[in-house]
Amino acid sequence: MKITVAKNAGFCFGVKRAYDLAKMNSFDCEKIYMLGKLVHNGDVCAELKKKGIKEIKQLSEMRDGAVIFTAHGVGPSLYEKANRNGLRIIDTTCPKVMKAQRLAQNFVKKGWQTIIFGDKNHKEVKGIKEWSKNKAIIASSLEDIKKIKFDKKKRYCLISQTTQNVAEFKKIKNYLSKNLPNFAYFNTICDSTDKRQNEVRKLAKSNDAVIIIGGLDSANTKRLFEIAKSLNPKSYLIENANQLKKSWIKNIKKVAISAGASTPEWVIQEVRKKI
Numbered sequence: 001m002k003i004t005v006a007k008n009a010g011f012c013f014g015v016k017r018a019y020d021l022a023k024m025n026s027f028d029c030e031k032i033y034m035l036g037k038l039v040h041n042g043d044v045c046a047e048l049k050k051k052g053i054k055e056i057k058q059l060s061e062m063r064d065g066a067v068i069f070t071a072h073g074v075g076p077s078l079y080e081k082a083n084r085n086g087l088r089i090i091d092t093t094c095p096k097v098m099k100a101q102r103l104a105q106n107f108v109k110k111g112w113q114t115i116i117f118g119d120k121n122h123k124e125v126k127g128i129k130e131w132s133k134n135k136a137i138i139a140s141s142l143e144d145i146k147k148i149k150f151d152k153k154k155r156y157c158l159i160s161q162t163t164q165n166v167a168e169f170k171k172i173k174n175y176l177s178k179n180l181p182n183f184a185y186f187n188t189i190c191d192s193t194d195k196r197q198n199e200v201r202k203l204a205k206s207n208d209a210v211i212i213i214g215g216l217d218s219a220n221t222k223r224l225f226e227i228a229k230s231l232n233p234k235s236y237l238i239e240n241a242n243q244l245k246k247s248w249i250k251n252i253k254k255v256a257i258s259a260g261a262s263t264p265e266w267v268i269q270e271v272r273k274k275i
């Protein structure tokens with residue numbers, strides 16, 4: 001059987017940076033807490049736990065020490081709260097997420113209405129919205145956009161959650177360009193997401209089966225799986241090698257493996273070996 005591992009699989013630049021920053025700081029003697037999961041990957045979180053980094057859900061769970069803000073970023077209120085409480089901040093917000101945050105912040109200051117193409121329940125989107133003084137409108141599809149009552153006298157600015165589908169962003173952008181006289185847009189979708197999605201499209205068409213590896217709560221992994229599945233019905237989503245099923249690769253000649261941005265290389269290699 002021919003096994004192809006996608007070139008753009010696994011840790012992206014932002015996740016690798018966050019993981020390295022967290023590990024580097026774990027050598028300090030002070031207590032380190034991680035606000036939420038550093039990445040949506042159980043194996044990576046378990047690794048950090050071994051290094052003494054404790055995961056917390058709320059800032060109120062810690063009194064002193066350092067707090068890690070994850071690659072997804074947080075809103076301004078958490079920076080203020082951490083500073084007020086005298087905590088050291090280890091900020092691993094991905095620079096690409098930070099760009100979307102700054103756009104939201106700057107455009108709201110100039111009086112524009114920001115629209116975020118994204119999932120309203122996702123941590124990254126909640127953070128970006130907070131930088132817009134909570135004024136941004138969130139839409140997860142063109143259908144959502146079509147339901148909005150726009151005021152043509154207002155100025156609108158479209159940005160995106162970094163892990164959204166590029167094709168859908170383009171549809172939304174084209175629709176708004178035609179319908180709004182005062183409209184600006186910034187494609188803040190991460191190119192690592194774009195490359196990963198394009199590669200999985202090609203692999204799904206040229207292979208008999210596709211295995212996508214990643215956390216089930218990882219937005220970019222889910223999107224990758226949706227793309228693969230839409231082009232190849234024999235596409236499967238797993239978190240690690242233990243979840244592989246023999247029946248999936250029975251009588252299969254060519255199988256492709258791709259993985260979300262929060263999947264470490266060691267998990268990808270375990271899956272490859274097991275296949």
Ligand code: SF4
Pocket residue numbers: 012013014015071094095096097162163190191192193220261
């Ligand atoms: S997917 Fe892109 S935006 Fe998200 S953490 Fe990775 S590099 Fe940053």
